[in-house]
Amino acid sequence: MNWTDHLPALLLAVPLLGAFVTPLVSLGGKMLRNTLLVVTTFVTLVIAFLLWKDVLVSGTAVYVMGEKVFNLTMPSGMKLPVRIILEADAFSAFMALCGAIASFAGALFSLNYMEGFSGMKRYVSLYCLLTVGMLGMTITGDLFNFFVFIEIASIASFGLIAFWRDKAEAVEASFKYTLVSQVASMVLLLAFGALYGKYNALNIAAIGSLLKFGFMEKIVLVFIVASLACKCGAFPMHMWLPDSYAEAPSGVSCLLVAVSQASLYGLVRVCFSLYGVTMGASFIPWVVILLGLASMFFGVTMAVVQHDIKRLMGYHSVSQVGYMLLGFGVGMLVLSDAKGMADYGFAAIQGGVFHMFNYTMYKALLFLAAGSLYYTTGKRDLNDMGGLARKMPYTTFMFVIAAAAIAGLPPFNGFVSKLLIYESSFAVHPSLAAIALISSVLTLASFVKVFQTAFLGPEQNAFLSVREVPSGMLAGMGVLTVVILAVSLFPSITMSYFVEPASKALVDQAGYIGAIMGGGM
Amino acid sequence: MWGVVHTGFGSWDALAWILFFGIAAFFLLWFRSLGRSDYKKGTDQDEIFWSSNVVPEDGAHISVPADAAYWGFRKGMEPFYKGLVGMHTGLAPDIVGWYVVVVAIMSVLILIV
Amino acid sequence: MKPLSLIVRTGCNLFAWFMLVFGVNVVVHGYASPGGGFQGGAIVATFIAFLLVSYGGEKIHSWVNEKIYDLILEETGLLLFITLAFMGLPTSFFYNFFTIPWEAYQQTGRLFPQGTTAIMSIAVGIEVAGALSMVILSMFKGIRLVSDRQIEEEPGHDR
Amino acid sequence: MIGNAPFFVVGLLFLWGLMAIFTQKNLIKIAMAITILGSSVNMFLVALGYRTGGRVPIHFLEGDGGPMVLPTPQAMTLTAIVIALATTALILSLIMLIYRHYGTINVDEVRRLRG
Numbered sequence: 001m002n003w004t005d006h007l008p009a010l011l012l013a014v015p016l017l018g019a020f021v022t023p024l025v026s027l028g029g030k031m032l033r034n035t036l037l038v039v040t041t042f043v044t045l046v047i048a049f050l051l052w053k054d055v056l057v058s059g060t061a062v063y064v065m066g067e068k069v070f071n072l073t074m075p076s077g078m079k080l081p082v083r084i085i086l087e088a089d090a091f092s093a094f095m096a097l098c099g100a101i102a103s104f105a106g107a108l109f110s111l112n113y114m115e116g117f118s119g120m121k122r123y124v125s126l127y128c129l130l131t132v133g134m135l136g137m138t139i140t141g142d143l144f145n146f147f148v149f150i151e152i153a154s155i156a157s158f159g160l161i162a163f164w165r166d167k168a169e170a171v172e173a174s175f176k177y178t179l180v181s182q183v184a185s186m187v188l189l190l191a192f193g194a195l196y197g198k199y200n201a202l203n204i205a206a207i208g209s210l211l212k213f214g215f216m217e218k219i220v221l222v223f224i225v226a227s228l229a230c231k232c233g234a235f236p237m238h239m240w241l242p243d244s245y246a247e248a249p250s251g252v253s254c255l256l257v258a259v260s261q262a263s264l265y266g267l268v269r270v271c272f273s274l275y276g277v278t279m280g281a282s283f284i285p286w287v288v289i290l291l292g293l294a295s296m297f298f299g300v301t302m303a304v305v306q307h308d309i310k311r312l313m314g315y316h317s318v319s320q321v322g323y324m325l326l327g328f329g330v331g332m333l334v335l336s337d338a339k340g341m342a343d344y345g346f347a348a349i350q351g352g353v354f355h356m357f358n359y360t361m362y363k364a365l366l367f368l369a370a371g372s373l374y375y376t377t378g379k380r381d382l383n384d385m386g387g388l389a390r391k392m393p394y395t396t397f398m399f400v401i402a403a404a405a406i407a408g409l410p411p412f413n414g415f416v417s418k419l420l421i422y423e424s425s426f427a428v429h430p431s432l433a434a435i436a437l438i439s440s441v442l443t444l445a446s447f448v449k450v451f452q453t454a455f456l457g458p459e460q461n462a463f464l465s466v467r468e469v470p471s472g473m474l475a476g477m478g479v480l481t482v483v484i485l486a487v488s489l490f491p492s493i494t495m496s497y498f499v500e501p502a503s504k505a506l507v508d509q510a511g512y513i514g515a516i517m518g519g520g521m
Numbered sequence: 522m523w524g525v526v527h528t529g530f531g532s533w534d535a536l537a538w539i540l541f542f543g544i545a546a547f548f549l550l551w552f553r554s555l556g557r558s559d560y561k562k563g564t565d566q567d568e569i570f571w572s573s574n575v576v577p578e579d580g581a582h583i584s585v586p587a588d589a590a591y592w593g594f595r596k597g598m599e600p601f602y603k604g605l606v607g608m609h610t611g612l613a614p615d616i617v618g619w620y621v622v623v624v625a626i627m628s629v630l631i632l633i634v
Numbered sequence: 635m636k637p638l639s640l641i642v643r644t645g646c647n648l649f650a651w652f653m654l655v656f657g658v659n660v661v662v663h664g665y666a667s668p669g670g671g672f673q674g675g676a677i678v679a680t681f682i683a684f685l686l687v688s689y690g691g692e693k694i695h696s697w698v699n700e701k702i703y704d705l706i707l708e709e710t711g712l713l714l715f716i717t718l719a720f721m722g723l724p725t726s727f728f729y730n731f732f733t734i735p736w737e738a739y740q741q742t743g744r745l746f747p748q749g750t751t752a753i754m755s756i757a758v759g760i761e762v763a764g765a766l767s768m769v770i771l772s773m774f775k776g777i778r779l780v781s782d783r784q785i786e787e788e789p790g791h792d793r
Numbered sequence: 794m795i796g797n798a799p800f801f802v803v804g805l806l807f808l809w810g811l812m813a814i815f816t817q818k819n820l821i822k823i824a825m826a827i828t829i830l831g832s833s834v835n836m837f838l839v840a841l842g843y844r845t846g847g848r849v850p851i852h853f854l855e856g857d858g859g860p861m862v863l864p865t866p867q868a869m870t871l872t873a874i875v876i877a878l879a880t881t882a883l884i885l886s887l888i889m890l891i892y893r894h895y896g897t898i899n900v901d902e903v904r905r906l907r908g
Contacts, residue, residue, distance in 0.1 A: 009727035020712040066728035117788050151876045166788050168894035175887045176613045186830045197841035222627045236619045243906045283634045307587040382587035411538045423530045453587040458580030491526045611907025614815050769882050776889050
């Protein structure tokens with residue numbers, strides 16, 4: 001028995017343990033609590049990395065909770081798996097790694113950022129729980145557990161968004177998010193229950209092997225797609241997103257980005273692995289593409305007119321999610337068409353997967369940089385800022401890198417994933433690529449505005465005493481900057497080790513099902 | 522090479538771009554070094570020129586606020602922005618309403634198509 | 635604050651203790667019968683709600699130290715739960731490592747407490763009892779005791 | 794037909810909860826609507842757990858007849874109830890905070906974040 005077999009369970013168990021021991025450890029003082037937060041998230045990151053490496057070498061990792069043998073999915077005489085099963089293929093492990101990096105960076109940032117606030121033991125506890133929810137969503141192999149983890153993440157994030165309960169706006173944002181998130185979750189649970197009623201199973205692989213596309217499955221698919229699109233902030237359902245991203249403490253906004261990516265992961269997993277080719281090649285792919293186009297265009301046009309820095313970035317999140325939806329939608333469109341898949345479909349999926357990673361990294365960094373501005377100046381309104389580049393050189397440097405990456409300026413990683421999406425969506429219809437390009441230009445325009453008003457310009461008397469942020473915050477941003485630069489400089493290594501295995505695992509429905517059902521498809 | 526990504530239509534080489542930026546930076550610094558360094562420090566040649574007015578002490582008075590950026594763009598797109606900003610009412614039931622409307626439309630359409 | 639009628643207060647005071655006993659009963663038999671950790675814990679938490687009804691918030695808050703619920707009960711439950719989960723680890727996470735074999739049941743016809751399942755049920759019961767009592771106490775405090783006070787600004791915002 | 798009665802009730806409750814979110818202005822009533830929504834989904838799960846000819850999945854209450862019904866929907870419902878409880882507690886706390894900050898629980902007046 002090799003201990004690396006237990007990595008999927010440990011990935012969830014370690015942050016859970018961290019969340020549970022926090023009240024006890026907090027008795028020992030502030031230093032001990034901060035150490036706990038950093039150590040927990042760092043160990044999680046290491047486990048996520050090892051899991052990803054393990055999956056890359058030895059194929060899909062399956063873990064059955066509480067079974068005599070850790071990967072015995074179907075005990076004797078069972079036709080369908082009944083236990084709680086974790087399944088980590090290359091795509092799940094990729095997403096878990098991506099989320100763990102964001103979680104670690106946010107934790108480092110929070111140490112200095114959140115000092116001086118009361119109730120920090122709750123913050124640490126909820127932060128670990130939010131990490132558990134986000135990681136659980138990415139590696140679970142079971143629909144109901146997906147729901148449980150999405151709810152763990154939601155409830156933890158309601159608490160964290162309203163963490164500054166002395167600010168009325170934070171409470172309001174949290175209330176709005178609670179309302180829409182609960183309605184979406186209930187619809188999601190309704191859909192999962194309907195699937196259980198028909199197929200007597202909750203495991204994604206087990207249902208996927210039995211699924212026939214009928215009346216009920218159509219409705220269920222719509223419910224799942226719409227709910228998860230709402231959770232990751234696609235256009236007409238995005239209004240909670242700028243509110244809650246803007247009002248949450250910045251370390252949390254950074255992790256919320258990863259949580260929304262986990263929701264997107266769920267959407268993609270359901271479409272590719274649960275439904276797969278049975279989904280048909282017309283309606284749902286076009287819905288996803290249209291949601292993507294609407295999100296990217298309207299999100300960015302709303303962002304151009306904002307003057308609250310975090311709210312502006314929240315609208316950019318809507319816009320960036322649109323790119324991924326576009327990429328995955330184009331991939332779904334040609335799922336049953338081998339020639340189209342080889343021509344441009346696979347490139348689109350690669351673009352979507354790569355953009356998920358890039359987006360998490362640079363948007364997390366942007367939120368952290370906005371948090372640094374709030375930390376030093378106490379303001380979020382861009383009208384009141386200016387001339388901060390001389391005072392905060394490191395923050396400025398990292399902000400410029402993140403802004404260039406999100407705008408898709410050529411040497412940076414955002415460009416590579418956007419290039420893949422442009423070229424593949426151009427093959428479907430040129431207008432898709434045109435809208436994507438216009439959105440990209442507007443993204444650049446709005447970040448030029450942020451950079452010009454906040455960092456450039458003459459020094460202002462109000463900010464004479466402003467200094468560079470403390471080292472903990474710089475370290476949090478530094479982690480993400482290093483990742484962005486590494487991915488930018490070595491795109492082909494990233495593509496062949498990170499993105500390509502993940503995209504292959506995503507497309508390979510039979511492989512995902514076979515890992516659980518024993519190849520009996 | 523480890524900087525090249527093939528997209529299926531073409532390729533993207535990060536190193537070539539970095540090389541290009543290096544060359545561009547070289548030329549840029551070279552042209553900059555051709556400039557005159559014999560200006561008189563501490564005189565009017567060193568001052569900010571602000572439409573022949575006295576430059577204010579506080580930088581806040583001469584910096585461009587964020588609201589002023591892209592004023593023409595917003596003015597030109599006014600009808601569009603009126604509708605779009607009007608959509609974001611900020612009421613909690615409206616947010617749920619958009620979700621319900623999307624689910625309803627999708628459910629009806631998927632049964633028709 | 636106007637108290638409720640005498641009948642309600644006396645009745646609640648009397649039944650609170652029965653609810654406590656009943657809740658514990660539900661928790662410890664949770665491994666095989668309807669009920670279990672969460673339900674029993676929720677019943678145990680009604681104890682504090684009944685006491686609030688019969689004695690009023692100020693008295694209860696002067697009697698009860700919230701740390702009992704917050705630290706002792708919740709932490710015991712949570713740590714017991716996750717320790718049991720980790721103890722199954724050489725085999726698998728959550729593995730039921732001292733289960734009583736099925737053959738024993740077939741010989742005697744009696745269902746024994748099934749190893750870690752029963753203890754986890756008790757752990758969950760302790761945790762839920764602590765957490766729900768905490769929720770009731772702090773929400774009552776929020777409504778009744780500090781409603782006239784404004785929320786003070788956190789010191790961390792101004793630097 | 795009568796076997797489908799629980800599902801009609803589920804549908805009615807769900808629509809009722811959804812309507813209440815849009816028609817009610819009181820935040821407490823909206824919180825109640827969310828709870829009704831959750832209850833209807835729980836009822837849906839319980840209603841579809843039974844399979845014809847199965848037995849009660851409780852050890853000492855089992856009757857005669859076929860195999861035990863798999864108690865997964867019951868487990869799901871319990872989990873969903875726990876989650877709904879946590880959410881209800883949280884949403885009520887948020888409403889308390891909103892009342893203190895805004896001095897109202899009318900949903901139309903809680904709209905500082907817009908545009």
